[in-house]
Amino acid sequence: MSANSESYDWVATGDLVLPERIVENGSIAVADGRIAAIFEAGERPAARQARDYSGRLIVPGLVDTHVHAGSFLEEGIGRTTRAAAAGGVTTIVDMPFDKGAPVMGAERLEAKIATVREEAVVDVGLYGSMPKVDGVGALDELVERGVCAFKFSLYEYDPDRFPRIPDGDLLAAFEKLAPTGVPIVLHNELQEVVEYRLDRLLGTSDESDPYAHGRSRPPVSETAASVKALDFAYWAGARLHLAHCTHPHTFRLIEWYQQLGADVSGETCAHYLALSERDVGDLGPLAKVNPPIRDEDAREALWRLLREGAIATVSTDHAPWPLESKQTSMLAASAGVPGLETFLASVFTEAVARDFPLPELLGYLTWRPAELFGLGDRKGRLEPGLDADLVVFDAREPHTFRAADSQTNAHWSPFDGREFRGRVEATYVRGELVFDGGRVVAEPGTGAWLARALTAS
């Protein structure tokens, strides 16, 4: 055995998806939890262990920067990160709106970090937020402790847990955070527009019409809210990333502000790329999300914008509501869908149908979100020196997704019974197998808490 063979813990062979290209039949070497080297086809490095994934894709672990682990008492960090592992997601950035204890100060952040260290099976970065009134003073201590981003809302779901921040406080927060470079992620819907429309739909025969939800939250309620946030970011010089954008008009507004020099961007979600209003018509409350899934034209426009580079990141907005909360009228049902387990397979399937180049596609699910959230020094690429977060995706045969097999307590999905063009065969976090294609095999606590890099911009 040569000295070289001692230097790698293991080597995996397969089709490696790098940011710029695919290395067919290449090899990736792992040592001490990190990627040690990448080899072209024909090069066969020696190692203590060889893992043959010939014919399968080996992609960087996905980085999902929009996850709700704590909005549901039935889920939490443990279950949510298990779902992530099963979906090929090796890093989540979790939202701050935890039931009973939103992350709005250092004490709560420290408690949540402790929970991550006890329960997580993939790596976890965290958001902070602030209370509705006079919260700006507590932002600094969250920045210092390494939150990846802040989440604020223009729409109120709950005055304590998920408040709408008044304009004065919101602008002050933008100004406070501007010099830190930490991104502000904003929920962009105009509350009065939605409430006015809901008032006229609730209690009528339209209440159970699957399309009524879309009518209650028309594109303008998203795009006009986005304008306000973009203008705040422009004047304050803050780093703004608009959450869950559904409509091409939002991305055109972002582009316009970018041309003015504003440091702004937007995400869309897997369900806006994989579903359209027609699916909402078929699935009803099971496809209810905020903002709503739009028509076929909007969906295809999002795919074109993704190709143009106008969309910065794709996320899941994972929200595994208990099934009972969906078994009611369209307008009364909870808004949100579980998404971690179907993230890679659903977006991959839709991309293949549109001849979308795979390295480019994966960028929106891996290195781009990692860099935006201050994790790019460790996450998001198959590159020597970075964490060995690898996902083996078998696209040789179609695979039917069954929500009954879900790691969440929800056991439902808008994608239940859908045939995808492949499946996750294995997920590795820092070199350790956490999902073997059937079961989550990692112990709670395998996942680490991730602080935002100090040098990130």
Ligand SMILES: [Zn+2]
């Ligand atoms: Zn969300």
